[in-house]
Amino acid sequence: MSIILSMHSWNQYNEILKTDMHFCMDWKSITFDWNRARAFLVTAEEGSLAAAARSMGMTQPTLGRQVAALEREIGFDLFTRRGRGLELTPNGIKLLEHVRLMGHAANQFSLSASGKSDAIEGDVSITASELFSTFLLSPVIKNLRELEPGIEIKIFSTNEERNLNRREADIAIRSVRPTQPELIAKRLCRVRGYLYIAKSYLQQLGNPPSIDELNKANYIDTDNSGRLMELLNSQGLSLSKKNFPVISNSHIVQWExxxxxxxxxxxxxxxxxxxxxVERISISDLPLVTIDLWLVTHNELRTNRRIRRVFDFLVSEFSDYQQ
Structure with a gap:
């Protein structure tokens, strides 16, 4: 592939070879190959050879050979393997900044030649709970798609935690702040939970229902652990397992x-x-539960423009929920 790069980007590439790195060969002997540099750039942005190969439309072995050839040529490792993904070495991080400038120059040349705009394109996967995905995330994604039609969103609506380190998702919305050092977490918003009852059921219990009536009512929980029962009893109710005749692990089914x-x-x-x-039932003046939600991504994905764009957009859209 033949491509014209800006002298500024080429000079920066040379400078990093001369000053920032230590090679086992003379930097002047290196023959620049944009295909290898691009293979490194996309692999760094995608976080794995498999994802980079899909993005570039080539086989993983071919991509791996290009990255390995670049490492042999410059004389140091660019990546270390972590689980199913790859992590940039300190030298790889330094080189990435300069190769990204070269990639931007190449992209600008291609866009200028084809008359296209500098759009952000590609897949971004988001994982969140069923309720959050259905009721809160959906309208936000609609706004995002209107602003960034080139970004294709994959939503994993699940109450199970997907592993970001293994690239099972790019961005996660979680109720617990992660402790892994390789993950980036930003507080997204704070949500409050209350008891809710259908107006038809409320008429049977009395409006407002007394504590005695609430103690006789039926409730739904996600499992047989008794966590909801314990929480409600701590708020002044006296419930037993007989009050929970229906169990569903789906929050959507529960809500229906x-x-x-x-x-x-x-x-x-x-x-x-x-x-x-439905109507809210207030056992006390305080919420039944208050939860901080966290927006989480892998720290290497900060180098990916489309993931950073989606991450920042979600933070902005949910800023109204901050308390």
Whole structure:
């Protein structure tokens, strides 16, 4: 592939070879190959050879040979393997900044020649809980798609935690701040949870229901652990397992059962207060639960423009939820 690069980018590449790195060969003997540099750039941005190969439309062995050839040529390792992904070495981090400038110059040349705009394109995968994905994330993704039509979003709606270190998702929305040093976490928002009951069920219990009536009511939990029962009893109720005749591990199914008047359950106020079929039950003046939500990504993915764009957009969109 023949391509014209700016002298500024080429000079920066030479400077890093002369000053920032220590090679086992003379830097002047290096013959620059943009295909190898691009293979390194995309691999660094995608975080793995498999993802980079898909992005570049080539086989993983071919891409791996190009990266290995560049490492042999410059005389040091660019990556170390971590699980299923790759982590940049300190020298790789230094080189990446300069190769990215070269990539930008190459991209600008290509866009200028084809008359296209400098759009951000590619896949970004987000994982979040069922409720959050359905009710809070969906309208935000609609806004994002209108602003960035080149970014294709993959949403993994699950209450199970996907492993960002293994690249099972690019961005995660979690209720617990991660402790792994390789993950970046930013507090996204704070949500409050309350009990909600269908208006049809509320008529049976009395409006407002007394503590005695609430102690006789039916509730829904996600499992048989008794966590919701313990939480409600700590708020002044006296419930037993007989009060939980329905169990569902799906929060969406739970919410549908609540709306149909089958039983009572808890959800966050942004969902419950906007549903006309239900009403909030206040056992006390305080929320039943308050949770900080965290936006999490892998630290290497800061080098990826589209993931950084989505990450920053989510932070901005949920700024109204900050408390």
């Amino acid at each position: 059962l609540v709306k149909r008047g089958v039983a009572i359950s808890a959800t966050i106020e942004a969902i419950g207060d906007n549903e006309p079929l």
